[in-house]
Amino acid sequence: MAFNVVDGWTVPGFTHERELGDGAAGRVVLAVDDMTSTKVAIKYLVGGLRADEAFMARFRASARTLSQLEDPNVADLYDFVEAPEGAAVVMQYVDGVGLRRVLAAQGPTGPLAALSLLGGTLLGLAAAHALEVVHGAVRPSAVLVDGDGNARLTDFATAAPGTEAQLAPAYAAPELWDGASATVATDLYAATAIFFECLTGHPPYAGRNMARLHREAPIPAEEVPGPLRELIEHGLAKDPETRPKTAADYLGALEEAAVAAYGPSWEAQGRGRLTELAAQAAMQPEPAKPKVPRTTGRNQVIATGQTAARGSSNRRIAAAIAAVVIAGAVAGGFVLVKSGKGDATPPTPSPAQSSTPQPSAPPGGVAPAPLAARITEATDQAPGARFSFHRTGCCGAPSIAQGTFGLVKGTEPSYSMTLSGSAKTRKRAQAVIVGDRVFLRAGKKWRPSPVGGRGYPGLAEQVRRGSSVSAVTTLLNAASTLSESGGVYRGEAPVAKLAQAPGSGALYAEMARATGVEQISFALKLDGSSRPVKLWLRAGPAKGRNQIITTSYSAWGRKAIKAPR
Structure with a gap:
């Protein structure tokens, strides 16, 4: 078309x-x-x-x-x-179903779903703020709810400076109306306003003079359930200095309030309720989109409408x-x-x-061994990096992890990460791997366990196997085809050869058994110093029964990962 x-x-x-x-x-x-x-x-x-x-x-x-x-x-x-x-x-x-659509079709979500929604929003903001990225215009149209009840933020940094209040007036902090720049505090204010709307069915303020209402009107905390009023008062504070300092701080307060009011299973119940509401909203006609005036030049506002x-x-x-x-x-x-x-x-x-060279598959071969040697030499000079790991597909639990790893010659790499999987490992956990031990954070203490096995220790080892530098070089050394274009290397490697490699070979063999393939496809992007930037691999066809692992690397340099006490 x-x-x-x-x-x-x-x-x-x-x-x-x-x-x-x-x-x-x-x-x-x-x-x-x-x-x-x-x-x-x-x-x-x-x-x-x-x-x-x-x-x-x-x-x-x-x-x-x-x-x-x-x-x-x-x-x-x-x-x-x-x-x-x-x-x-x-x-x-x-x-995914937009939160705006969910609210329009279903009205208030109830406290558990609202808490789950706010929790997911705060997790997303915390990750962005850690990279010094401010959203600028958090609003229901910038939040989607997926089929598992996860809240996902979109439209980061798409509001032109000075237009944030006009783009999302119902959720704009008082200081935005005074011409101040968007900050962490304005993001948390907007997230709280959305939380209020999930609880009540309407934003905290509505009227002709939104600027005055946000600046002067009393915070309507009495409209929400008693155990949640302090969250509303804190997040909608007129003075940005009295709001939570960070999204992580706010999330901690949310978890304390939720457990105290609704018990330790509040998150699972809330996520389940969000899943139901999103599915029901998807069956309803999509509400009319609000009209956003088009402007030109510097006053133009990006609004996805997506x-x-x-x-x-x-x-x-x-x-x-x-x-x-x-x-x-x-x-x-x-x-x-x-x-x-x-x-x-x-x-x-x-x-x-x-802005991004994209993979292609032109004819022509590349010798794998010299390339693998170059990568090993480069990473020896900068033995560690930040990483982000995603595993998706059929026939096995999905997993997500991010953190840092350090390389020491002659030993397995050490990792410090936040990770999650499914079922009993669905909740995020902090883990450190040093040698053959996994340390899991339990409150203020660390609990040691052997690497591997079920649960988080096995999940942590899966991440190490799939994201380490040896995982990259194993693929290259086993490659039966390898081509390069624009700095991106693409190839295939036979499972029979991959499975013989120590460490990551076991992961590749597991993926192949689950999907029934004999070859694993991969693509690799390196930086100017021959260090990995992105690794993508797939066992199985593009559609259907497959498993996919994507790992991103950044901030290469010496990383010291020590076993916690």
Whole structure:
């Protein structure tokens, strides 16, 4: 299907299927990668934004930072493509229901679902704030709920400075109305306003003079259940200095209040309720989108308008790592599209100028052994990195982890990470691996366990096997085909050879047994010093019975990981 989306230009290499939304920044469409058949969402920026050089420079810089933001409660950003004819953001497409739609169709969510929603929002904000990224305009249309009841944030840094209050007036902190810049405190205020709306069915303030109401009106805490009033009063404090200092601090207060009021199973119950509400909302007609006035130049506001309709025959699903329509690019890095059930493949390269070199598979061979040796030598000089690990697909529990690892010659790498899986490992846990011991955080203490086995110790070892430098070199040394284009290496390796490698070989063999394949496909992006930036691998076809692991690497340097006491 042909689309004249904005000024007749479309991103090459994709077939457009239907429109997902229309906002002040431009239209968002559902598209399919012509080479991999992967679904993506593409936002085409309107001409007014493209003509604003200052805005575009800020947006490019934001995209580079956001590409490093990988968190289960934050939507991934993959590629920002620019050409003389237009500009577009290629985004991950994952089925989810917008919170705005849930509230419009179902009304108040109840306290448990509201707490779960706020918890997920705060987790996403905490991850972004750790990279010094402020959202700027948190609002229900920027939150999606996936098929597992996870809250996912999108639209980070898409409000032009000075327009945040006008973009989301019901959720804008008092200082935004006075011309102040968006901050951590304004994000927490907006998250609390959404929490209030989930509890009551309406935002805390409504009227003609929103600025005065936010500045002067009493905080309507009496409208929410008693055990939750202190959270509302704290988060909606007029003075930003008296709000929670960080999203993590606020999350701690939320957990204490939730456990005290509703017991230790509040999170599971709340997530279950959110799942029900999202499924019910998806069966209802999508509410009319609020009209956002279009402006030009520097006053242009990016509003995604990307709540996607979902019919009963197209149930919205989500992977453990994703739950929203969003996408983007690792600027200058390796682009991977990840979708709800592990349908993850590198997108087709675009002939347009892209901030991210994308994988391709031209004919021609690369010698694997010298490349593996180069990587080993480079990482010996910078023995450690930050990492983010995602495993999705069939026939095995999904897993997510992020943290740092340190390399020591002659021993297994040491890791400090936050990780989660499914079932009994669904809740996030802190873990440290040193040698053959895993240390799990239990309150203020650390509990040691042998590496491997069931539960978190086994999950932690799975992450180590799949994300270590030896996992990269094992794939290369076993490769039967290997090609390179634009600094991206793509190849295949036979499972029979992979399984013989110590450490990571066992993981590859496990993936192959589960999916019934004899070859594992992979793609690798290196930085200018031959250190890994992104590793993607898949056991199985692009669609159907497969397993996919994606690992990102950044901040290479010496990392000292010690066993906790």
